[in-house]
Amino acid sequence: MRARLRMLLDTGANATLFAHNVVQADPQLLRHAATRRLRLGGAGGAKSDPHALSLPEVTLLIGTERFVLRHVAVRSGDHKSADGTLGEDVLRQGERVILNFRTLQMRILKP
Secondary structure, three states, rough: OOOOEEEOOOOOOOOOEOOOOHHOOOOOHHHOOOOEEEEEEEEEEEEEEEEEEEEEEEEEEEEEEEEEEEEEEEEEOOOOOOOOEEEEEHHHHOOEEEEEOOOEEEEOOOO
16 A cells, blocks of 8 residues: 555554554455454553454555554544554654654654
8 A cells, every 4th residue: 555644643552553444445455354353442441343454464654664564453443533543563663753743744763
């Protein structure tokens, strides 16, 4: 998929999570997807998504750096304001994160 994604940054999330609209926009992502039960938890409590999907491998391009993620969860529902959440699985691959609040862009510098 070659699309610009609007992702929320959640430093408390262990893993990156996509909303369902990401796979709807690129059905090729569904070729190797499997159904999984997803448990989401946060400050507001926990909930379960029995119709979530798992993508075996996804590569994200952030700035000029590539980030490979494995077993990426996809919620069964869409998110109105974002295509998903970037979690620690992306952030741990870099050594420094640069947030530009004026342009709403981010760079992750790798070692």
